[in-house]
Amino acid sequence: MNYKNITVAGSGVLGSQIAYQTAFKGFNVSIYDINNDALARAKERIINLKIRYQKDLGATVEEVNAAYDRITFICDLSEAVAEADLVIEAIPEIVQIKTDFYKKLCEVAPDKTIFTTNSSTFLPSQFAEATGRPEKFLALHFANEIWKNNTAEIMKHSRTDMHVFDEVIEFAKAIGMVALPLYKEQPGYILNSLLVPFLEAAQMLLLNEIADVETIDKTWMIATGSPKGPFKTLDIVGVNTAYNIALGKAEAGVTEFDRLAEFLKSEYLDKGKLGRQTGEGFYSYQDVMKHKKLGVSLAMS
Structure with missing residues (x-):
């Protein structure tokens, strides 16, 4: 190599x-x-x-x-x-x-x-x-x-x-x-074959008004000992990525994903809530963004 x-x-x-x-x-x-x-x-x-x-x-x-x-x-x-x-x-x-x-x-x-x-x-x-x-x-x-x-x-x-x-x-x-x-093609590789269905299940619970973001995350974290729930994970990945995946499945005719794509677009993307990178997604990270901007200023000084 x-x-x-x-x-x-x-x-x-x-x-x-x-x-x-x-x-x-x-x-x-x-x-x-x-x-x-x-x-x-x-x-x-x-x-x-x-x-x-x-x-x-x-x-x-x-x-x-x-x-x-x-x-x-x-x-x-x-x-x-x-x-x-x-x-x-x-x-x-x-x-x-x-x-x-x-x-x-x-x-x-x-x-x-x-x-x-x-x-x-x-x-x-x-x-x-x-x-x-x-x-x-x-x-x-x-x-x-x-x-x-x-x-x-x-x-x-x-x-x-x-x-x-x-x-x-x-x-x-x-x-x-x-x-x-x-050695063979697998949609989602190993990681996303496990992760994407998990994140989609959480989004469907929210879309169908079963529970709110905090309750869904809290359920997963307490029951499994995980340090973060699916929506904190989605904020790290980026809501735009979740939207693109949902849109692709909607265009392929997979039931419910057209509703999910529209929900993510109207409630998050159109409002600039793209996740941790923009300071807000499913959660707010305004304090984190202020700290980052301070860190950038210090790094450049």
């Missing part, structure tokens, strides 16, 4: 985490997103990650700054992938957006470049043809708060070259992950 230059496409919550973790482990990283506004938000996220790495991992100021300095922020796709050994796609969970992205990517990426998707719900075979290099394409899926929840699920499809599969497993280990190989 001779990867040195990594491009992360998509600079949202998890995309930013993937990029920073990869840079923290010594790789050169290009973050690609569609415009400078998106990249500005990514820079703010990564500055906050510097603080988390110091707090959670005991990293030094020198280490977190060196990691940040290994990252470039680019909104031109051809420039972002010009030297890429590996691309990790972490763009929204919408089939057409991903398909269009891969069609553009295959036109500008070098022949050597391996493509991976961090998709939580789709199978790599759904996009293999669009990549133009199905043998060099597979899934590389991370959990949120990657520096602590350091799993990487590596899932091949039927046409993935086994040498490429093995290389990506080694790359996952090189960035500090516990590599979890999946």
Whole structure:
């Protein structure tokens, strides 16, 4: 495995985490997103990650700054992938957006470049043809708060070259992950095969007015000893991700998910309640956001 230059496409919550973790482990990283506004938000996220790495991992100021300095922020796709050994796609969970992205990517990426998707719900075979290099394409899926929840699920499809599969497993280990190989395609991999139905069950309880957010979370936490309930988990994942999953199932004709998608849109997305990242989702995090802004100011001073 001779990867040195990594491009992360998509600079949202998890995309930013993937990029920073990869840079923290010594790789050169290009973050690609569609415009400078998106990249500005990514820079703010990564500055906050510097603080988390110091707090959670005991990293030094020198280490977190060196990691940040290994990252470039680019909104031109051809420039972002010009030297890429590996691309990790972490763009929204919408089939057409991903398909269009891969069609553009295959036109500008070098022949050597391996493509991976961090998709939580789709199978790599759904996009293999669009990549133009199905043998060099597979899934590389991370959990949120990657520096602590350091799993990487590596899932091949039927046409993935086994040498490429093995290389990506080694790359996952090189960035500090516990590599979890999946030899057959499975919607939701291992983690989301367990997690998504759990989170959807909680959302349906809320949608159908069985109980409120706090009661549902409290039930789970007390009964199982879990440190957080499904809605606190959803706020970390991001309400927009939950919405995209619900919308996809609604469009596929799965009963009740059209109601869930509309509920999430009207009650949360349209009101700017996207989760912890925006200071409010199913819960309010205004105090947390004030602390983060103070931390950013201190980090930049």
